[in-house]
Amino acid sequence: MAFAYAGGEYVLEGENLEVEGAGLVTVLGPNGAGKTTFFKLILGLLKPLRGRVYLNGEDVTGDPARAGVHASFVPQLSAVRKDLPATGVEVVEWALRGYSGDERRRRALEILRSVGAEGFAGKRLSSMSGGQLQRVLIARALARDTPILVLDEPFSGVDPRGREELVELLSKLAESRMVLVSTHDPVLTLKRSRLVVVFNRGIRAVGTPDEVYELEMLRKAYGPGVLVIEKCLHVIG
């Protein structure tokens, strides 16, 4: 698949990627690497210049409604407007299909409970912390009941303790579905990932955490800022 914004450099230049089965897949790369664009291509929200996107065998290229049958999405917190007077319960209810009235409310609360968001789900989104909002957005994505869950930088804007809890939650969710997570922090999801995709203006490496968490592999994404000091691997920048 190849993609570039008008007048911009290529974000993908003919790479191919195939991922199968449940588990946590980390798309790792620095800020500005094009991870969000990569996810938008997978989800049909952007159309590639060349190539096709298949989800569960169905061609979903440039067709978000079709992609949405197979995959749900949790955007970056910064991409969600918080000034609108919507509550956590409401946004989860709206994402549900095939339910109505009390049943819909009950199901929404059930999903919110499953991600530990029942305590603050009645609050306005603007009153929630980053970690709380992230849980509500995950619940909203789960309400779509898709086999693939895509999360764009879910740890940004979340405090350190909240991050740990989120990693736990995502690991649990990945037991029964494919969970794609983008992050610029190579440490957070490393131990929990089944597969790591190193991404920086293209797919630089794909492998298990052991295969990818090597100096040369990480330098492909982060450049010379990756240093080994006293047998520890440090990533700067």
Add this chain to the structure above:
Amino acid sequence: MYLDPRWFAVMLGSAAAFSALSPLVYARRFNFFAASLPHAALLAAALGYVAAAFLGGSPAAWAVLLSLPPSLLLVLLLHKGVSEDSATSAFVAFTTSAGVAAVYYVLTSFPARVSLWSYILGDPLLAGWEDAALAVAVAALSIAASLLLLQKEVSIGLDSDFSSLSGIRVKLHDYALAALLTLVSVSLLRAVGFVVEHVALLLPAAISSRLARNTREFLALSVLPSLAAALLGLLLAVQLNLAPAAAYGFVLLAAYLISLLGGGGA
């Protein structure tokens, strides 16, 4: 103090119509469009007179028909990647220039038949039963449309990518909202006036977005203060011999300022 029921119907109907659409405008960040819409409505009203004079039919019906293409063209430009600022600038440049030309033509060619002052200043006190019925009908349409669309528009406003993945046709909603706002603005221009239409479309949701605790309250707290402002504005206007639309605008503005003190929302 004489109070005609038609004044209430026109003022309350107009207030309800605009304030029911206001949360949709706020949710979709259509403020740029709503703010430029009265220019297009004034142009359409003037062209409506010209078209009716030469081709027959109702000026109001012509105005509604002629107002839609520029609005839909603006949305098309945005979808084609033209920036909001550029597209709005071009839209306002066209509608204001053409509007002034059309108003000038109408005032100089049909001076005895037409008073465009009510379109500029708004004059519910001149309303007949037909105007009253129109205001009530448009209010009913606006409220029904808002009840039908609000959830989806807020959903798109929160996060359009997720909405697209959920099967909501975001672009279609853009056109539908633009058409709805245009129809209501043109229909009620005479009652509210060109100047106060900006206020009537923009302020109610600015108030309710601060006070509402959920989306249902977002609509209710947009409509109720606007109705109260229309009622109070009308009474003040009759009592103090003020322009009713202006009195409504000032009361609504006062409500907004009070909401700034009390609300903690957005």
